[in-house]
Amino acid sequence: GQQAPVKLDTPAGVHSFLDQYDTFLFDCDGVLWLGTHLLPLVKETLAMLTAKGKQLYFVTNNSTKSRAAYAKKFASFGITVGVEQIFTSSYAAALHVRDELRLAPGADKIWVFGEAGIQDELQLMGYETMGGADERLDAPFAADASPFLEGGLDPAVRAVVAGLDTHLNYHRLSVTLQYLQQPEVAFVATNLDNTLPQKGLKLPGAGTMIQCLVTASGREPQACGKPNQNMLKSIVAATGLDRTRTCMVGDRLNTDMRFGADGGLGTLLVLTGIETEAGALAPSAEHPQPAYYADKLGSLYEFSEI
Ligand code: PLP
Numbered sequence: 001g002q003q004a005p006v007k008l009d010t011p012a013g014v015h016s017f018l019d020q021y022d023t024f025l026f027d028c029d030g031v032l033w034l035g036t037h038l039l040p041l042v043k044e045t046l047a048m049l050t051a052k053g054k055q056l057y058f059v060t061n062n063s064t065k066s067r068a069a070y071a072k073k074f075a076s077f078g079i080t081v082g083v084e085q086i087f088t089s090s091y092a093a094a095l096h097v098r099d100e101l102r103l104a105p106g107a108d109k110i111w112v113f114g115e116a117g118i119q120d121e122l123q124l125m126g127y128e129t130m131g132g133a134d135e136r137l138d139a140p141f142a143a144d145a146s147p148f149l150e151g152g153l154d155p156a157v158r159a160v161v162a163g164l165d166t167h168l169n170y171h172r173l174s175v176t177l178q179y180l181q182q183p184e185v186a187f188v189a190t191n192l193d194n195t196l197p198q199k200g201l202k203l204p205g206a207g208t209m210i211q212c213l214v215t216a217s218g219r220e221p222q223a224c225g226k227p228n229q230n231m232l233k234s235i236v237a238a239t240g241l242d243r244t245r246t247c248m249v250g251d252r253l254n255t256d257m258r259f260g261a262d263g264g265l266g267t268l269l270v271l272t273g274i275e276t277e278a279g280a281l282a283p284s285a286e287h288p289q290p291a292y293y294a295d296k297l298g299s300l301y302e303f304s305e306i
């Protein structure tokens with residue numbers, strides 16, 4: 001069976017942990033920050049790892065932002081991160097459309113159920129998008145009055161890409177469902193996180209909203225974010241990282257730890273987000289246990305300095 005998770009709470013333990021890896025993949029929310037509030041000693045930890053020559057990449061299931069918008073978020077915390085270090089579920093979905101579905105930029109169109117991050121990444125690849133944040137979808141739905149249904153469905157639409165939509169409404173669900181009833185239109189999801197923690201509240205995640213579409217259409221989407229291994233494959237292809245020398249750092253067992261464990265990476269769970277120490281230590285048939293866990297990411301900095 002699996003080894004019990006090792007807690008990183010001594011200088012010797014942290015030094016030997018750091019020696020095992022050249023590359024770190026970081027989940028963002030719950031590891032680096034909570035919403036708009038940076039967690040303690042995160043800047044110091046990232047600077048310490050960089051000073052040791054480690055490669056750092058950031059892997060988030062947040063589909064609402066593009067990679068460029070994420071780079072700005074890092075900058076707002078005074079952390080310099082390049083777009084090439086960032087992998088979002090919105091980008092993973094766009095890669096799926098291009099590399100797996102092989103849809104043609106400039107010809108095939110994508111119907112978006114979700115926010116700007118999805119549209120931005122698809123448009124950067126040359127795809128024309130419809131739906132998404134279009135203001136006309138804010139209007140109440142009437143079956144004979146939607147501007148999106150008046151002239152019939154657009155036959156150029158070859159895929160629906162769905163993610164979290166904080167403007168979710170009946171109009172968006174209804175038009176998206178019309179496209180999903182076309183068997184030739186692919187159904188792609190950015191991620192299926194059931195919940196989204198925010199300011200101490202548990203809020204509905206992308207998976208909850210996408211389940212509305214699953215129930216209505218009777219179809220299952222291809223989900224592209226963590227723990228999908230295609231996302232890791234594209235990160236390996238883009239960065240050349242060595243899986244045996246890479247550690248995935250996250251706060252969620254069923255996405256981050258699953259993503260790392262399935263990919264043959266080391267795994268570190270931090271307790272500043274979703275999971276508790278009891279959860280980290282409880283063997284489960286559903287989730288992999290992490291190889292390591294720590295109270296917070298900043299523990300790496302604290303113990304590495306001793
Ligand atoms: N989805 C959305 C819409 C979010 O806002 C967040 C967190 O900010 C997440 C998913 C989870 O992101 P992460 O994978 O960085 O924890």
Ligand code: CA
Pocket residue numbers: 027028029030031250251252273
């Ligand atoms: Ca997280």
